[in-house]
Amino acid sequence: MPSDLPVILHHFDESPFSEKIRLIFGLKQIAWTSVRISRIMPRPDLMPLTGGYRRTPVMQIGADIYCDTQRIIRELEHRFPAPTLFPGGGEGLAWASAMWTDKSFFQNAVNLVFGSLADKVPQSFIEDREKLRGAKFDIAAMTAAIPQMRDQYRAHVGWIETQLAGSHPWLSGAAPGLVDINAYMNVWYVRSNLPVADQLLAECPKVRAWEERVRAIGHGTRTEISTAEALEIGRAATPQTAEVNDPHDPNGRKVGDLVDVRPDDYGKIAVRGRIVSLSAQSIAIRRHDDLAGDIVAHFPRAGFLVTPVE
Numbered sequence: 425m426p427s428d429l430p431v432i433l434h435h436f437d438e439s440p441f442s443e444k445i446r447l448i449f450g451l452k453q454i455a456w457t458s459v460r461i462s463r464i465m466p467r468p469d470l471m472p473l474t475g476g477y478r479r480t481p482v483m484q485i486g487a488d489i490y491c492d493t494q495r496i497i498r499e500l501e502h503r504f505p506a507p508t509l510f511p512g513g514g515e516g517l518a519w520a521s522a523m524w525t526d527k528s529f530f531q532n533a534v535n536l537v538f539g540s541l542a543d544k545v546p547q548s549f550i551e552d553r554e555k556l557r558g559a560k561f562d563i564a565a566m567t568a569a570i571p572q573m574r575d576q577y578r579a580h581v582g583w584i585e586t587q588l589a590g591s592h593p594w595l596s597g598a599a600p601g602l603v604d605i606n607a608y609m610n611v612w613y614v615r616s617n618l619p620v621a622d623q624l625l626a627e628c629p630k631v632r633a634w635e636e637r638v639r640a641i642g643h644g645t646r647t648e649i650s651t652a653e654a655l656e657i658g659r660a661a662t663p664q665t666a667e668v669n670d671p672h673d674p675n676g677r678k679v680g681d682l683v684d685v686r687p688d689d690y691g692k693i694a695v696r697g698r699i700v701s702l703s704a705q706s707i708a709i710r711r712h713d714d715l716a717g718d719i720v721a722h723f724p725r726a727g728f729l730v731t732p733v734e
């Protein structure tokens with residue numbers, strides 16, 4: 425159900441999580457609008473739209489703001505169902521694969537990349553990511569851990585190699601799907617930053633061939649606008665999200681409740697608003713911002729905390 429409103433992605437080119445979404449645009453042949461944001465805070469035109477959520481990427485469709493790739497991908501599959509991200513079935517495990525690729529595998533790739541870049545990492549970036557994590561971004565410790573990180577990376581890519589054994593070209597079988605996109609993000613990230621990327625895949629010929637196939641999916645059709653233009657689109661639009669209660673909500677939450685929503689791992693900034701829509705996989709909250717107007721922000725449930733505001 426494509427609408428007249430542009431599908432806007434707030435992202436930066438080096439961002440691996442954004443690469444997942446760019447590839448889904450490619451896979452589904454979506455024409456999208458790119459807003460390049462800075463790699464570090466502040467992001468003064470984006471925060472009015474997200475209500476403080478600061479991780480990258482964020483998708484915007486009018487005054488509806490989708491936070492976290494889990495939630496963005498669910499929306500894209502809903503609005504652009506063909507071709508599906510679940511070509512071989514297996515939808516449940518495909519969603520769950522993000523808990524491997526976005527957490528354990530990603531932390532491994534991050535440590536490998538920044539440990540190897542070492543003194544090339546700008547101080548401003550380190551300080552920004554310390555605020556994001558609420559903990560030290562300890563490059564020296566990452567450098568010291570490189571041997572361990574190589575071992576871990578080998579184990580992660582080894583699973584991809586094993587999954588590709590046999591004649592099927594994709595992790596989901598005959599066609600590319602969400603598991604390919606999720607897993608590829610980390611291989612892309614290491615390849616984009618480390619000259620040893622090929623060496624690290626020396627014993628994984630199927631991963632190297634698969635990597636080329638995923639890259640060839642491309643990014644769909646991209647048009648650029650500025651952060652200020654995106655904010656204006658948000659301000660001029662009305663949120664499109666219908667009110668939906670969840671009769672099975674285990675905590676009795678309902679439309680209209682005032683809540684804080686925040687990630688449970690890093691970038692734990694609370695976004696406050698009134699519930700508009702609720703389900704096992706999604707929560708949408710309405711808020712008002714002086715610059716952005718009325719906004720509905722959408723989050724996934726796994727990996728997020730919802731707390732009532734008294």
Ligand SMILES: N[C@@H](CCC(=O)N[C@@H](CS)C(=O)NCC(=O)O)C(=O)O
Pocket residue numbers: 438439440441442463464465478479480481491492493494526556
């Ligand atoms: N679970 C989040 C993780 C996103 C994430 O960690 N993105 C990185 C950039 S690739 C980030 O937010 N870095 C800090 C920032 O951009 O402010 C998702 O799936 O969207």
